[in-house]
Amino acid sequence: MTNECKKGRNLKNSKSDMVNLTKNVDQKDDLKYNRRSFLKTAAGASIALGLSTVPFSVRAMMGMAEEENERLEIGRLDQLGEGESMTFNYPTDNDPAILVHTVNGDLVAYNSACTHLMCPVFYKKEEDILLCPCHKGYFDVNNGQPVEGPPQRELPLIEIEVENGIVYATGRKYRHG
Numbered sequence: 458m459t460n461e462c463k464k465g466r467n468l469k470n471s472k473s474d475m476v477n478l479t480k481n482v483d484q485k486d487d488l489k490y491n492r493r494s495f496l497k498t499a500a501g502a503s504i505a506l507g508l509s510t511v512p513f514s515v516r517a518m519m520g521m522a523e524e525e526n527e528r529l530e531i532g533r534l535d536q537l538g539e540g541e542s543m544t545f546n547y548p549t550d551n552d553p554a555i556l557v558h559t560v561n562g563d564l565v566a567y568n569s570a571c572t573h574l575m576c577p578v579f580y581k582k583e584e585d586i587l588l589c590p591c592h593k594g595y596f597d598v599n600n601g602q603p604v605e606g607p608p609q610r611e612l613p614l615i616e617i618e619v620e621n622g623i624v625y626a627t628g629r630k631y632r633h634g
């Protein structure tokens with residue numbers, strides 16, 4: 458058999474194979490299953506998109522406002538006197554935070570990006586308050602709530618624990634709507 462003949466024969470076989478392949482496909486079933494899988498995918502995507510856009514107030518009611526985060530060592534308590542503060546990042550390196558040992562002896566921590574336009578807030582010992590110098594925004598150091606200036610929302614709360622003289626961040630809580 459010549460090469461041309463072989464080519465011709467292969468061409469013929471492949472054409473008939475295609476016919477056989479398409480013959481045993483039930484087009485109604487195919488359409489039905491494609492439609493079903495499309496609807497499943499569309500429903501799944503809608504639910505995922507819906508959950509991601511649920512406002513914090515609704516997620517808070519559903520118990521979703523508290524994040525699960527890793528425990529992170531912030532520093533030694535004996536290196537942070539009353540009236541002093543230290544900065545750290547939590548839960549990621551892109552989330553600046555501040556740990557404050559207040560003049561009253563309390564330990565509190567918040568994400569320190571101002572809720573107005575993200576400038577870092579500082580602890581002002583003399584007034585026992587958190588100050589954002591950009592537009593003179595003030596936050597209550599005891600709860601992170603805005604008390605004066607442009608910020609309308611409180612700072613996210615970093616939950617902390619002290620163990621063997623070490624202060625750890627253990628989670629973050631959003632409390633606003």
Ligand code: FES
Nearest residue numbers: 571573574589594
């Ligand atoms: S950025 Fe903090 S008050 Fe404007």
